[in-house]
Amino acid sequence: MMDKNKIIGRLEKSDSTILSFPDRGPWGDSRYRGNCSGWVQAFLIWKYHVKKLAELFSGSGTGYDVAKDMGISYIGADLNPNPVRPGILTVDAIEDEVPAEFMDADFLFMHPPYSNVCRIHWAGERAGYPDPSGELRKKDLGNMDWDTFMDVLNKVVMKYYSAMMNGGRMGILMGDVRRGGLHSMLMDIVKPGQLEQIIIKAQHNTTSSASAGKYASRNFVPIAHEYLMVIKKISPYIITFSLEKKYKCDIRDSRQATWKDVVAAALQKRGGTANLEELYKEIDGHEKCHRNQHWKEKIRQTLQLYPVFQRINTGVWHFASA
Structure with a gap:
């Protein structure tokens, strides 16, 4: 638990397009490798005057905890059949419909897994929930190769955007991954609606930074940031969107x-x-x-x-x- 006024006081000192929070705050569970600092959700709630936060890929319950301290409504969804918080639904984001409880939220936040190139796999492993049939593993975006992951994620983004209330916002926290080449979610992700903001979130205590000395003599720049993209739904019917298309020419x-x-x-x-x-x-x-x-x-x-x-x-x- 953290006092709302203290949260806002901290956020007021970080009001810019560069967010840097060395600590993750008292929210969620730090044992979930790859989950984000609760200060990100707190910043979005504060900055956009959010009344109800919806969160996909709710994971360790960080968003739920933050929303509770900020005094707003919350609804989450996660693949986990045993959600860690009472405000999180068990949802297969790929196959299931968008939960009705999401549709009146004025802000939808998601911090998706970064494909299998990150080697962070949750289903049946670190999240502590059972997967005896192996079916959950197939639905886990963290177990997919990059191209499949981005294709599936883009379909999920479009589905959830379509279900958003008009005038609502979506925030997606994403990063670059360097393994077998540079993979950039910001380049490959679909961007529906009106792009309002790209915020840079500093990363702290990353494996990339820890390896910096090892690769100092090479053309290796440690990745120490993520992107937070904020988009706004501007029409009930029409969806304008952009998606990178690659060309090849001899x-x-x-x-x-x-x-x-x-x-x-x-x-x-x-x-x-x-x-x-x-x-x-x-x-x-x-x-x-x-x-x-x-x-x-x-x-x-x-x-x-x-x-x-x-x-x-x-x-x-x-x-x-x-």
């Missing part, structure tokens, strides 16, 4: 890439050095050639025109930066 078919770009790429593909016949083979058949019937002559002209290309023998060229 520069040999691109109108924007110059012949210099293409020739340099062809040389790099050949290890930095190639003869003319090898270069012709690399570029032949692509749009660059179709748009210029004298493409072989163009390649030779390009090689001679730029100092970055060096002739090291008759008909043999080297890319100087390779």
